[in-house]
Amino acid sequence: MDANEDVHDGSLYQTMAALNLREAVTSRHGLTGPRTYQGGSKPIDALWVSPTLMGLQCGYLKFVPWFDHCCLWIDIPTAVAFGHDLPPIVSARA
Amino acid sequence: MTEMNRYWPALPMQDRLYKRAFKWWQSLHISQAFNKDFKPLSEFLPGGTAVFSRNHAASRAMKSGQDPSGLGRWTWTRYRGHKEITLRVVSAYCPVINKSGPMSVYNQHKTYLDNHDDDRDPRIALQPTFVKKSSSGSSPVIKSSLEWMPTRTYTTGLFTKQWLH
Numbered sequence: 372m373d374a375n376e377d378v379h380d381g382s383l384y385q386t387m388a389a390l391n392l393r394e395a396v397t398s399r400h401g402l403t404g405p406r407t408y409q410g411g412s413k414p415i416d417a418l419w420v421s422p423t424l425m426g427l428q429c430g431y432l433k434f435v436p437w438f439d440h441c442c443l444w445i446d447i448p449t450a451v452a453f454g455h456d457l458p459p460i461v462s463a464r465a
Numbered sequence: 466m467t468e469m470n471r472y473w474p475a476l477p478m479q480d481r482l483y484k485r486a487f488k489w490w491q492s493l494h495i496s497q498a499f500n501k502d503f504k505p506l507s508e509f510l511p512g513g514t515a516v517f518s519r520n521h522a523a524s525r526a527m528k529s530g531q532d533p534s535g536l537g538r539w540t541w542t543r544y545r546g547h548k549e550i551t552l553r554v555v556s557a558y559c560p561v562i563n564k565s566g567p568m569s570v571y572n573q574h575k576t577y578l579d580n581h582d583d584d585r586d587p588r589i590a591l592q593p594t595f596v597k598k599s600s601s602g603s604s605p606v607i608k609s610s611l612e613w614m615p616t617r618t619y620t621t622g623l624f625t626k627q628w629l630h
Contacts, residue, residue, distance in 0.1 A: 372555075372557040372558070373557070375559050375561040375562075382588075382589065383559060383588075386592045447552075453552060454548060
């Protein structure tokens with residue numbers, strides 16, 4: 372979400388927290404994240420995720436000349452995102 | 466992606482989002498939203514959101530939708546997983562306070578709210594309806610920011626690692 376406000380100090384943060392959603396990047400790397408808008412000083416873009424998706428690899432990409440925001444990314448393993456079928460348990464035989 | 470900044474019906478068919486992008490990958494699903502009530506004089510219209518799903522991700526897309534107000538504040542795609550597991554990716558844009566720009570997203574939303582006898586600030590008005598959608602069912606990922614090209618979107622980060630390379 373392009374929140375256009377500090378992702379950890381705004382009304383949107385409160386709303387998301389009430390939904391049990393957490394900001395993935397600052398939660399993993401620290402609250403003092405870099406600016407995500409070239410004209411700003413704080414992270415104003417966010418990846419809000421449910422608790423099951425916390426702690427995964429995520430971050431910011433560097434700015435590119437033709438956009439004034441940076442890109443956020445998160446890698447979610449397929450099994451986490453979509454679940455998986457456990458292989459059958461094989462009983463040991465004597 | 467957010468801030469697509471286009472009023473897509475004003476573009477020729479071949480320049481619209483899906484037509485532009487569908488040959489880039491084997492398969493593609495796009496969920497997009499823009500302000501349908503605000504008809505600009507040109508194709509430029511600040512705001513708008515989109516979620517790109519490509520290749521295997523596209524085949525998992527089971528449903529998509531957008532901000533019911535028609536303002537294009539958010540759009541989402543829901544992906545089918547094993548059994549009852551689903552993943553919803555939402556791309557949303559909360560407008561910056563810009564009361565002077567006649568076409569600013571803030572003023573677009575303010576005009577809409579005024580016309581519906583709603584005097585809330587557009588940034589505040591976004592939240593209750595958004596919360597309702599975000600909290601319904603599947604594991605949500607609310608994606609942020611601007612991506613400079615679709616190959617750097619969240620879905621690429623997810624699906625490149627798992628299925629493409």
